[in-house]
Every structure is written in structure tokens, then in C-alpha cells.
Amino acid sequence: MEKGIGGLVSGLISLGVFAMVTFLIYTNPYTPEGHEGYVFEQPRVWGNGGFQGAVRGPGNYGFAIWRNRAINVDFRPQTINEDFKILARDDLNVAFRFQGVFKINEGTIQEVVEKYGGRAWYNRFVKEPFRSFVRDSVQVYDSREIKTKREVIAEQVQSKLMQHLQKTPFVLVKLVVGNIDYPKAVAEAVEKKLAAEQELEKKTIEKKIAMKNAEIRIEEAKGIAQAQKIINATLTKNYLQHEAISAQLKMADSPNHTTVYIPSGTNGIPLVYDSRK
Secondary structure, eight states: OHHHHHHHHHHHHHHHHHHHHHHHHOBOOEEOTTEEEEEEEOOOSSSOOEEEEEEESSEEOOOBSSOEEEEEEEOSOEEEEEEEEEEOTTSOEEEEEEEEEEEEOTTOHHHHHHHHOGGGHIIIIIHHHHHHHHHHHHTTSOHHHHTTTHHHHHHHHHHHHHHHTTTSSEEEEEEEEEEEEOOHHHHHHHHHHHHHHHHHHHHHHHHHHHHHHHHHHHHHHHHHHHHHHHHHHHOOHHHHHHHHHHHHHHHHHSTTOOOOOOOOSGGGOOOOOOTTO
């Protein structure tokens, strides 16, 4: 009886030891969605360890007797912001932000981990060259030019960065220059310049209006002068006498006619003085 109980206890202990050893030895690394896993064997008392294989998430590498582990790297496009405060060519600091969207080519997890630092790939390989490209492209311009040259600067930085990443697993998807903040003195100068340009534009419009009004007045004066010239040319002695007689006839035919005409000129018509003679 005692032997049977002892054997049972011994069997349970053996089973527990086996389960514990199995738990400690067997592994099944997991990689989440959007990631790729670099599966490696963690060195023990014996064995060399090292790379075992890759997993594209979501998924497990599978049970193995070795002490496998996984370094999971996010392969989805990532937006990375870099803030700058750069001394422009005219010795004024300009603050702005560059926004880059990067991704990693699929199936390159072994290269990413072994050559570029795994999850630290951006800080180790991209960050400083990226910032250097931005500084080099910005410092050739005066502070006031930077805002107008933002697209040119973005294209220059993008070209240099794409060349830097050309033979790597990393891809630059998009690059954008964010808000540009000038020092207070520059901002005030820009505002004054804009105000002056607006005032100049206003004065130009006013000048054009005044010139147009002057042209209208000149044309009106020309019209009056021309009309006067025509009138003066037609006011002859005979014309005036004809008009006087016509007026007298109209008034004589009126039933309420009470006016008495006293002839003062030849043939009973008004005297007309011709100043041209």
C-alpha cells in the first residue's frame, strides 16, 4: 500500500517536473497585426542562439523546444514629426515643423533588426540625416524667403532623403512642411510690408479713378467747347432777325397777347449787333 502511494507521489512529481521543464523549454512567440516578428533563439548553456525565422502578424511562430523570442517591428506607415529652429542666412531663427510619412518594405525584418537596429531604425539611421538635409536646404535663404520657398525646400529635402533610403528597407511616402513661425521682429516687418503693399494698391486704384474722372471732364469740356463753337458759328445777323420775327408772330397770334412791339430797327425788327464786324 505504502509502495503504491509512494509510486503515485513519485509519478506526480515526475509529471510536474516534466511540465515545468516543458514550460521553460518550449516557446511560441507571437507577432501582432501590422508587425513583422524577428524570431531568435535566446542562448542557453549550450547552442549558438541567433535568428530562427520571421513571422508576419497577426500570428505565432509555433511551439519549439528552443527558447525562442520575437522582436516585433511595426511595418505600417508611420507619421514622424521633426521640429526645427534654424538660423537663416540673415541670422534670424525661424521655427517650423517637417512631417514625414515612412514605411518599411514587407519581408525585410531580418535586415531591419540586424542592420538598422530593429524598432530603433528611425533614430539610428534616418533621424540625423533627415535633420541635416533640412538644415542644409533652409540656411541658404533669408528668413523672409523661407515661407515663399517652402515647396522648393520640401522638394530638395525629399530628394536627398529618398536617395539616402534608396538601398534600404525604408520608404518615404510623403513629406510636408508645416507651420513656419518667424521671430516677432520679422513678423512685424512682414505685416508692415503687407500693409504698405495694400496701401499702395489702394492709391494706385484711386489714381486710376482720378485719371478716368479727369478724362471724363476733359471730354465734357471738349464737348461744351465744340457745342459753343457750333452755336457761335450759327448765330449770324440774318438768323437772329429770323428768330425775332418768328417769336413776334407767335405772340401776336396768342389770344392773350398784350405786348406792344416798338420797332427799333430796319423793317420793324430788333437791332442786331454783329461783333465780328
